[in-house]
Amino acid sequence: MGKVLNKLVLRVEINNVNVIRNRKNSFKKALERRRFVNIERRGKMLIFEIEKGKKETKRYFLLARMGMTGRLVYFSEEDALWGENSFKNKKSFSHKHCHIIFKFKEDAVMLFCDIRRFGYMEVVGEKELEDRLAHFGSEPLSDSFTLSVFRNTIKNKKTTVKAFLLNQRYVAGIGNIYADEILFEAGVRPCRVASSLSAEEVKVVYKSIKKILRKAVVNRGTTFSDYVDSDGKEGGFKKYLKVYGRGGEKCLNCKAGNIKKIRVAGRGTCFCEYCQK
Numbered sequence: 287m288g289k290v291l292n293k294l295v296l297r298v299e300i301n302n303v304n305v306i307r308n309r310k311n312s313f314k315k316a317l318e319r320r321r322f323v324n325i326e327r328r329g330k331m332l333i334f335e336i337e338k339g340k341k342e343t344k345r346y347f348l349l350a351r352m353g354m355t356g357r358l359v360y361f362s363e364e365d366a367l368w369g370e371n372s373f374k375n376k377k378s379f380s381h382k383h384c385h386i387i388f389k390f391k392e393d394a395v396m397l398f399c400d401i402r403r404f405g406y407m408e409v410v411g412e413k414e415l416e417d418r419l420a421h422f423g424s425e426p427l428s429d430s431f432t433l434s435v436f437r438n439t440i441k442n443k444k445t446t447v448k449a450f451l452l453n454q455r456y457v458a459g460i461g462n463i464y465a466d467e468i469l470f471e472a473g474v475r476p477c478r479v480a481s482s483l484s485a486e487e488v489k490v491v492y493k494s495i496k497k498i499l500r501k502a503v504v505n506r507g508t509t510f511s512d513y514v515d516s517d518g519k520e521g522g523f524k525k526y527l528k529v530y531g532r533g534g535e536k537c538l539n540c541k542a543g544n545i546k547k548i549r550v551a552g553r554g555t556c557f558c559e560y561c562q563k
Contacts, residue, residue: 289394302385316336360395448550460495529556
């Protein structure tokens with residue numbers, strides 16, 4: 287999303303007020319005739335720093351939570367077209383599921399689209415941002431996410447290891463797909479109680495987190511139905527999936543049995559009963 291940096295936002299159009307957590311007029315006023323001067327990510331949240339006005343001393347930020355099906359789509363010009371996305375074609379994904387439109391001075395647009403509408407956008411001040419960030423655990427690919435930190439975080443947790451990985455307060459940014467793949471890579475069943483893992487198993491899970499997420503980043507994520515990145519490119523990690531979405535199919539590793547699908551932490555969960563203990 288670096289393409290939107292320092293571009294003047296001429297107008298913000300809101301098609302669905304339910305996906306913003308500010309008053310409509312306040313949201314528009316905070317963004318129109320401003321620029322985004324920096325973009326960061328925390329877990330599954332994008333943080334756009336908003337340009338300060340000449341007489342302003344406080345900083346404000348646009349938070350974008352994608353939820354399960356949210357996406358930000360960027361077009362360099364309004365009639366651009368790629369894949370199933372089009373700004374003007376009323377039958378396209380971007381037109382049907384577009385909730386917010388950012389129109390820039392350079393004729394570019396950024397759309398916030400979300401089929402299931404679990405995502406949202408919100409403008410917050412510095413203190414509010416600090417409060418939100420306090421609810422996130424360590425970034426799993428950061429230097430600060432060490433084995434020691436992971437051991438201390440998982441220690442004595444009575445939840446299932448799958449629920450632990452999905453909890454953003456413990457580790458930021460792991461979703462359902464990657465939790466299943468991480469635990470398969472580690473040979474740990476998702477329904478195990480987190481505190482039951484041995485020191486060696488904790489170490490293996492830690493290494494699997496790093497390995498799977500790095501591979502997912504290199505391959506631009508995972509596309510099943512509608513996910514694309516801001517450039518309109520599908521994720522390529524699907525071809526590396528060993529268990530997620532493969533319920534009932536033969537295990538690619540042991541070939542001894544079928545992948546089981548159950549519900550853990552309220553989510554569909556796939557694992558191999560032979561490879562994972």
